Amino acid sequence: MKNMKLTDHRSGSLRRVGALLVAAIALGLAWAAPPASAAEPSLGDESQACQKCHDKPDITMKTQDGKTWPLTVSTDAYLKSRHGTTDCADCHEDIGDDKHATEKPAVKSRRDYALKLNDGCISCHKKHVTQFQDSVHAAMLKEGSDKAPLCSDCHAVHTLLNVKFHKPVAETPCLKCHEDIGKAYVKDVHGLERVAKGKPAPICADCHQAHAIKAASFGTALKDNCLACHKEAVAQHKDWLPNTGRHFEAIACVVCHAPNAERRVNLRLFSQKGQKQLIEQAGVPRFEQLVKAADQQDQGLDERALWSLLQEFNRGSGLGDVVLRGRLEVASGVQAHQLAEKSKAISDCDTCHRRDAQAFQSVVVSIAGPDGRTLRHGVDKDVLRSAVATASVRGFYAIGANRIQLLDWLLVAAVLGSIGGVLAHMTVKWATRRIRAKVAAEQHGGPTH
Ligand code: HEC
Ligand code: HEC
Ligand code: HEC
Ligand code: HEC
Numbered sequence: 001m002k003n004m005k006l007t008d009h010r011s012g013s014l015r016r017v018g019a020l021l022v023a024a025i026a027l028g029l030a031w032a033a034p035p036a037s038a039a040e041p042s043l044g045d046e047s048q049a050c051q052k053c054h055d056k057p058d059i060t061m062k063t064q065d066g067k068t069w070p071l072t073v074s075t076d077a078y079l080k081s082r083h084g085t086t087d088c089a090d091c092h093e094d095i096g097d098d099k100h101a102t103e104k105p106a107v108k109s110r111r112d113y114a115l116k117l118n119d120g121c122i123s124c125h126k127k128h129v130t131q132f133q134d135s136v137h138a139a140m141l142k143e144g145s146d147k148a149p150l151c152s153d154c155h156a157v158h159t160l161l162n163v164k165f166h167k168p169v170a171e172t173p174c175l176k177c178h179e180d181i182g183k184a185y186v187k188d189v190h191g192l193e194r195v196a197k198g199k200p201a202p203i204c205a206d207c208h209q210a211h212a213i214k215a216a217s218f219g220t221a222l223k224d225n226c227l228a229c230h231k232e233a234v235a236q237h238k239d240w241l242p243n244t245g246r247h248f249e250a251i252a253c254v255v256c257h258a259p260n261a262e263r264r265v266n267l268r269l270f271s272q273k274g275q276k277q278l279i280e281q282a283g284v285p286r287f288e289q290l291v292k293a294a295d296q297q298d299q300g301l302d303e304r305a306l307w308s309l310l311q312e313f314n315r316g317s318g319l320g321d322v323v324l325r326g327r328l329e330v331a332s333g334v335q336a337h338q339l340a341e342k343s344k345a346i347s348d349c350d351t352c353h354r355r356d357a358q359a360f361q362s363v364v365v366s367i368a369g370p371d372g373r374t375l376r377h378g379v380d381k382d383v384l385r386s387a388v389a390t391a392s393v394r395g396f397y398a399i400g401a402n403r404i405q406l407l408d409w410l411l412v413a414a415v416l417g418s419i420g421g422v423l424a425h426m427t428v429k430w431a432t433r434r435i436r437a438k439v440a441a442e443q444h445g446g447p448t449h
């Protein structure tokens, strides 16, 4: 804008101001400029040779997938970047000279080329590569995904500035691929705090990490992260929410803090002794096969099918300690990023502790896939209700969350005959004889809660 006015010939006074400004800027520059003797940043000889061709604006090539790949690398931007002191050949090891310009090496696609260079970052950034290798994205790459990000999808290697400068939300690399989540995030408490108020509320990588990103609903890392920033949160909830620990375990924070989100019950296959979610082995899709076979019409697993599924995994684990552990969560990744201010959070016990509460109208059973991402299948919501003793928590039934509930469930399954036949009944009785004896003893001894 200013420049346009300065060249406006109708305005003499503006021009004089402009001339003054120019003089002032020139003076400022003279002050700021380093003494002429200081070494200007410059490229090494080999890299300079590359730039004879690659600093040109119109250099491109056709990759085998038919796309045109722009091959320009601006020397100016490169020298200003954090890699400005790095030689081209440090990363492009296979390209020593300009022969590749005429010998036309075949390149399948830009992605394929970048993939080949991805591991090379390790020679200078071991820590970040190691962290990345432990991520859900890297696991997807191993499985052959062509959508998971490479280092260079998140970092523009030839022009990257210090990551600390990359703070505007729109420049977060995650948005390229998780666009819907980004849109939700900018409107939620953290996004607004950051975007509208310019305050340092968490952005994607602060909650998920930048490199060792794990699947979102796996483990407790994300929740622990919330609590690491909101140190007072546990105490504040304790003021009004009885048994806060239990609630925090069985309910994802967003279930109450994204008040308009759809909720659902996720029955997670859990190893009780290991205190861990079960993980499906790569290349052995048992979960999918079993649920598909049990639910050919795709109407949701009924009680009986769920029971068999549990047994299958118990047999498979060899430990017999697999249970289903209920967790309330929101129905989509977008909704997980719609946190509202605290006055809108759900505090009404009735929202959940009543029959037919919305949260219990949708039920899934799940296992962690080989890369940690959740594999789910629909479950008939009546399985939550069919259990007799939902005593303290009407409407919600965290199967296997403790031994009494597991027992109830097993007994109900058996008594209703839904697992079919006397034999199964006997098996269940035998398998649970010790727990039942214990429970009976406890019940004689008074209330268990
Ligand atoms: C004489 C000009 C010239 C020089 C010098 C040159 N390149 Fe190239 N470069 C090209 C052309 C032309 C292509 C496109 C080749 C094609 O169409 O197949 C290319 C392609 C590339 C590609 C795309 C991938 C590939 O393998 O084709 C990369 C990366 C590359 N050059 C890097 C470099 C580096 C690094 C140097 C210096 C070590 C360098 N170039 C030197 C002209 C040059
Ligand atoms: C830190 C490692 C690194 C350095 C240093 C580096 N490159 Fe690259 N370069 C890459 C990666 C990774 C890609 C693939 C990026 C992509 O396209 O997704 C790439 C791609 C290219 C391409 C293809 C066009 C593009 O941008 O995708 C050219 C041409 C190229 N580099 C030339 C150069 C030249 C010339 C230099 C030195 C002036 C240089 N590179 C320095 C890592 C590097
Ligand atoms: C999914 C996106 C993503 C991928 C993939 C990714 N990074 Fe990063 N990286 C980031 C973000 C975001 C930051 C900034 C982190 C922050 O602000 O804490 C970052 C920061 C960095 C930094 C600077 C760290 C620091 O603490 O100063 C380095 C170096 C780096 N990444 C290297 C790599 C390498 C090497 C790879 C490939 C193994 C890689 N990154 C893959 C998103 C990514
Ligand atoms: C030959 C060594 C070398 C290689 C290989 C290399 N880098 Fe770097 N990288 C550097 C140097 C030097 C810096 C400057 C900052 C520093 O000292 O860490 C840097 C900085 C970075 C930063 C910014 C860190 C910050 O502090 O803001 C990122 C991101 C990054 N590199 C990504 C990559 C990626 C992605 C690759 C692989 C495609 C790669 N680098 C390969 C040497 C290298």
Ligand code: HEC
Binding pocket: 136, 137, 147, 148, 149, 150, 153, 154, 173, 174, 175, 176, 177, 178, 204, 205, 208, 209, 210, 213, 214, 215, 216, 217, 372, 373, 374
């Ligand atoms: C180049 C594309 C790309 C970029 C960039 C990218 N991701 Fe991803 N990410 C994916 C894909 C594809 C998946 C698997 C499909 C899905 O879950 O959306 C995925 C999965 C995930 C998951 C696991 C989802 C689950 O089901 O539990 C998380 C968490 C995640 N990304 C976070 C991030 C964060 C944080 C960033 C930025 C630091 C980022 N991603 C950048 C492509 C990308």
Ligand code: HEC
Binding pocket: 174, 175, 178, 181, 182, 185, 190, 202, 203, 204, 205, 206, 207, 208, 216, 217, 222, 223, 252, 254, 329, 332, 333, 334, 336, 337
């Ligand atoms: C305040 C912390 C926080 C921030 C900031 C955040 N997330 Fe999340 N993210 C979460 C939580 C919590 C979940 C859901 C975990 C669960 O299922 O309980 C989640 C879930 C996800 C998922 C999995 C979605 C699915 O389909 O299950 C992806 C992908 C993801 N986030 C990416 C991002 C991206 C990209 C950004 C930045 C725009 C971002 N997140 C910002 C906390 C955060």
Ligand code: HEC
Binding pocket: 223, 226, 227, 230, 233, 236, 237, 241, 247, 248, 251, 252, 253, 254, 255, 256, 257, 342, 343, 345, 346, 347
């Ligand atoms: C059963 C619903 C529920 C669950 C689950 C829940 N919250 Fe809350 N939370 C609330 C309500 C309601 C308030 C507002 C209380 C008030 O205004 O005093 C609140 C307040 C907060 C506040 C603001 C505290 C303050 O006074 O400044 C934070 C931060 C918070 N919660 C974080 C979390 C985190 C982190 C989790 C998960 C570990 C979580 N909440 C789980 C309902 C819940």
Ligand code: HEC
Binding pocket: 189, 190, 193, 200, 201, 202, 206, 207, 222, 223, 225, 226, 227, 229, 230, 253, 254, 257, 339, 340, 341, 342, 343
């Ligand atoms: C990196 C630190 C950080 C992390 C991680 C984080 N928050 Fe926050 N959170 C903030 C900041 C900063 C604010 C805005 C200032 C404030 O109200 O405390 C905020 C605000 C909130 C509020 C609004 C409080 C109010 O007063 O209205 C809620 C609710 C909340 N966060 C919940 C969560 C949940 C749930 C998670 C995990 C999924 C989480 N936060 C992760 C830093 C964090």
Ligand code: HEC
Binding pocket: 240, 241, 242, 243, 246, 247, 250, 251, 255, 256, 328, 346, 347, 348, 349, 350, 351, 352, 353, 359, 392, 393, 396, 397, 398, 401, 449
């Ligand atoms: C967002 C849904 C939700 C809200 C809101 C909620 N609860 Fe809960 N509550 C649950 C779930 C789920 C469980 C855990 C069930 C389990 O693991 O067996 C639970 C467990 C409990 C328990 C422990 C029962 C036991 O077996 O130890 C009590 C007591 C309880 N809630 C009371 C309350 C009260 C009082 C309020 C209101 C101040 C409230 N809850 C708000 C969902 C909710």
